[in-house]
Amino acid sequence: MAISNPPTLGERVPNRPHAVSVQLETWRDMVDLGLGASSLLEALNNGYPRSILHNSVKALLICCKEKLHNEHIDHSVLLFSNGMTAMACKDYMVTAKGQHRLTEGSIALYTAEFSSHPGYNCYDREIQVFYAVVYPQEASVLAASFWRLTGTGISSRQAEHCLRNQTNLKIQPTTEYTTIAKPLVVGHHPVYDILRSRIAGLIERTPSKSSPRHNTVTDSDIFLYQSGMASIYHIHQLLLQWRGGESAILGFTYELTIKMMETYGPGSRFYAFGTESELDQLESQLEDMTQQGRRMQAIWCECPSNPLLRTVNFRRVRQLAQKYDVVVVVDETIGSFANVDVLDVADIVISSLTKSFNGYGDVLAGSAILNPNSPYYPELTKRLSSSYSNNLYVSDAMQLEVNSRNFLSRAARLNDTALYLVNHLTPVVDDPTSPVCEVYYPSVCWSRDNYHRQMRPATPDFTPGYGGLFTIRFEDVPAATLFFDNFHVCKGPSFGADVTIAQPYVQMVLQKEKDWAERNGLKETIVRVAVGLEDKMEILDYMMKALAVAGKGRKMM
Structure with missing residues (x-):
């Protein structure tokens, strides 16, 4: 489809009644939202x-x-x-x-x-x-x-x-809700069974060949939540109540998750890049805890990470987890069920169904999947089944079911478009006159081999790829601003929708934590691009025109 005219400031992205994003037209708008500026907030008719x-x-x-x-x-x-x-x-x-x-x-x-x-x-x-x-x-x-x-x-x-x-x-x-922990439920809608069955089918569709599976994921191993963050919150609460102790967050740059863990427990140890050196540090931490008679609650990872698209060495993570008795939780939202298989390492798989699984930016939902081959499976199943309450509202579930019917065909389109754009951007990085310093995407990342090991085998109907999200780092803020302000697509939070959405990640998400972001490799000059289903050549044309403006502005400085 062709790129439509982006909406005006504060309007819904996409243009649907329950859209999960909002148009923020300029770099300044993104900064103001990150700062919580009242003038900007008053202009919003929607938001995440x-x-x-x-x-x-x-x-x-x-x-x-x-x-x-x-x-x-x-x-x-x-x-x-x-x-x-x-x-x-x-x-x-x-x-x-x-x-x-x-x-x-x-x-x-x-x-x-x-x-x-x-x-x-x-x-x-x-x-x-x-x-x-x-x-x-x-x-x-x-x-x-x-x-x-x-x-x-x-x-x-x-x-x-x-x-x-x-x-x-x-x-x-x-006075209290302890006797009414679950919502009033009258009947059970079959849409939940359809969604669980669909997710189970996707996660077992083409398992990676790295390790054999004796048991397969069934519908009963899948737990639905009203958002991806809710699935993270509830799984963290479960692990905290069961195992206590701190967690390790490895190559997982989603700052909200870190804040949540620090708020609801002893905290977390953050390893920003997921490099072999950091895995060495993690191993030393685990050894020290063992000698002190303590154990780590869990290791949390993404496949790949947001927004720098890095992938940790999951084989080593699994080895450390087995040696030191640690639960591994992997968020595969960016790689998605279509492209990656993380059950060879994860005891629990987390996903924000809001993103590419839903695909149309109009449903908030999440899931947690228990790995039936995990040594912790019996205990996790018992604990989660006893505490679980399905709070994904039935109308949200019904829309999610309809939207996710064409998930694989959309995933193929997102893979193809993003790779096409990245391949055209890569030569730009080598041009000394270009304002672009680096492009982050699994296909061009130092951790490419790690990602490849988690990719699913290709089938006649689908070839796995690298996902629909990539990030561009610019030399300085003025160049990044010129690019962003002249890149005439939708602009706001979220990704995985049918429309292309750009976002200067640090400016909005980490505006008040820029020092933390800088220390952990997140430059304020990055722009994250989530491709949609529009024509890839048209997106490229829009992108190159914006880069030309940024380059011209750089020469004039």
Whole structure:
């Protein structure tokens, strides 16, 4: 398809009611969002749902707030579809360190029950009961942080359904949610079984030949969540309660995950690059812990990493895990079920289904897969099955099922387009007059062999590739700014959609942590490009024109 005219500042990307991204037209817009500038936030009609509340969610919160008891009428509200998550939100705000110290009594818990119009089927009644956390205004930053770090809030489709169909809202205070940990479920929708079966089929479609498998993944090994971050949060909570101790984050540059782990446990040891030298450091850490009578909770990795597309030596990671009794969790979102197989190393596989699996940028969802060949499988299965609550709203699941039907054909298109663009960019790096310093992509990375070892075998209907995401590093901020401002595609967070989306990653995600980013190899001059389904030659034309402007500006400096 052809590249359509990008939307204006603050509009949805893609242009769908439940889009998970938002147009940020210029480098300055990205900086302002990273800084939380009020003028920029007021211009947004949409945003990534974990960071910017969807309009339907905002409206539902207002609806609930109007029903609060008088003593809480000036307070704010967040809604969750799981009672234990609401309790966790309250605990987070009470125990957080910072300027505003909150007491147990300053945060109230409510249940909110919506009665639907007669005639709606049992699946719609699944969301009748919500769990509300009511907090003073000065705790708004803490509440937003929990929503963002855990990804466990209600979805825009849930909120929309309640606003459209409810005839009566009853909201009443409660003291705790320990007796109502799971949402009211009336019936079971078959869409969940379809999704689990589809994911199981994909992950076992063409296993890598690096190690034999005695057991295959089945539907019961797959757990669905309302976001990719929610799957990370819940798996981390499970491991924390079971094993305790700190984690190692290896070549995993997603800063929010690091913050979440530091918030909900003893913390984590971060190895930014995943090099052999860092694996040596990790081995020394594991040996020291063993001598002290301690053990590590887990090793977390990506395949490949975001946004620098590096791949650790998973064979060595597996050897260390076996030697020192460590659980390995691998996030394969960027490589995706289509291209990579990580079950030869991972005890648990995490994926953000929001990205290429969904493929149309309009559903937030995630999954965790337990490896039936893992030595920890019996214990993980027992613990996760006993604590799990499916909070992926049925309408989100239904849209996800429809969108993911053509996953493999879309994955092939993303692979082809990204590789085509990277191959044309590679010579630009060698041009001394070019403002481009480096291109990051698995095919041109120092860790290419590591990625290749995790690639699935080719089949007549699909040849695995390197994914649809790459990153360009520019010589300086002025050159990167000129390129970005003149690259006329969609611009915002997220990736894996049907439209190309560009983002100066550090400027938006790590604007307030630039020193941390610099120390860990993330330059503020990088621009991440997530290709869509548009014509690859047209994307290249847009890219080269933007590079020409950046190059001309560099010569004039």
